[in-house]
Amino acid sequence: MDRIPILKVGDCLLVTIQVDMHDELAMSLQEDLTSQIAKYASRGVLIDISSLEIVDSFIGRMLANIAAMSRVLDAQTVLTGMQPAVAITLVELGMALPGIKTALNVERGMELLKAYLNQDVEPEETEIDGAQE
Amino acid sequence: MALKSETMPIATSADVVKVRQLVRQWATELKFSLVDQTKLVTAASELARNTLEHGGGGTVFASVVEEGARRGVKLTFDDKGPGIANLELALRDGYTTGGGMGLGLSGSKRLVNDFEIKSEPGRGTTVTIIRWK
Numbered sequence: 001m002d003r004i005p006i007l008k009v010g011d012c013l014l015v016t017i018q019v020d021m022h023d024e025l026a027m028s029l030q031e032d033l034t035s036q037i038a039k040y041a042s043r044g045v046l047i048d049i050s051s052l053e054i055v056d057s058f059i060g061r062m063l064a065n066i067a068a069m070s071r072v073l074d075a076q077t078v079l080t081g082m083q084p085a086v087a088i089t090l091v092e093l094g095m096a097l098p099g100i101k102t103a104l105n106v107e108r109g110m111e112l113l114k115a116y117l118n119q120d121v122e123p124e125e126t127e128i129d130g131a132q133e
Numbered sequence: 134m135a136l137k138s139e140t141m142p143i144a145t146s147a148d149v150v151k152v153r154q155l156v157r158q159w160a161t162e163l164k165f166s167l168v169d170q171t172k173l174v175t176a177a178s179e180l181a182r183n184t185l186e187h188g189g190g191g192t193v194f195a196s197v198v199e200e201g202a203r204r205g206v207k208l209t210f211d212d213k214g215p216g217i218a219n220l221e222l223a224l225r226d227g228y229t230t231g232g233g234m235g236l237g238l239s240g241s242k243r244l245v246n247d248f249e250i251k252s253e254p255g256r257g258t259t260v261t262i263i264r265w266k
Contacts, residue, residue, distance in 0.1 A: 022146040022147050022149065023149070053157070053171065056178040056179050056182070057179060057237055084168075085168045085170070089172050089175045093240035093241075094236045094239065095236060095240070
């Protein structure tokens with residue numbers, strides 16, 4: 001069975017979906033991506049869907065799942081390049097993909113990820129006032 | 134009056150992809166706008182997947198129909214699966230039995246002009262849609 005290639009770019013993973021995906025292919029992408037995030041300790045995932053001519057509820061759910069799973073694995077997902085006709089259809093279908101960051105194209109998506117990775121996120125300090133010295 | 138027609142099996146997820154491709158081709162031939170093409174192909178994808186997942190497979194009868202001056206693509210999805218006991222509930226946004234988002238039926242209804250569903254528990258389900266140019 002063919003698979004969708006995943007490219008490692010620094011601490012990000014890059015996926016370009018260029019085929020009309022059948023369901024098993026979408027499922028295998030979900031598995032491949034999560035295992036690669038864990039393997040490379042990736043902090044960001046960029047998925048470009050500019051060649052996708054439709055996104056139905058199955059593919060939409062798969063994309064939402066990838067974003068959620070990545071978040072749990074401490075990686076941020078950005079979806080780029082959705083065609084306007086696809087966006088119109090997806091919203092009418094009832095799927096606005098809440099919780100997924102999007103960018104108009106790969107370039108802006110990479111900027112968004114870089115901004116996310118470069119921000120100084122200070123780990124929340126646990127207050128231990130009065131703890132023993 | 135049907136100008137042309139074709140019957141396709143829906144037995145695997147690769148068949149769902151083939152249904153999408155046929156519908157896309159016909160919608161292009163009828164010079165549907167890109168948004169209309171995308172809506173019709175997305176609806177076809179949702180319903181073909183329903184036939185596969187819930188109906189245990191079946192067929193789609195696709196035709197190009199003419200009514201007066203207008204032309205459209207008509208698709209009839211037919212399965213001999215368990216059927217739907219409560220159609221009103223099944224057509225409601227967010228109602229699901231398959232672990233999905235419950236947008237398949239209600240969402241695809243919004244994406245087409247004509248939508249008709251017939252189902253008999255134990256006998257199967259038939260969904261007919263038309264998108265006019």
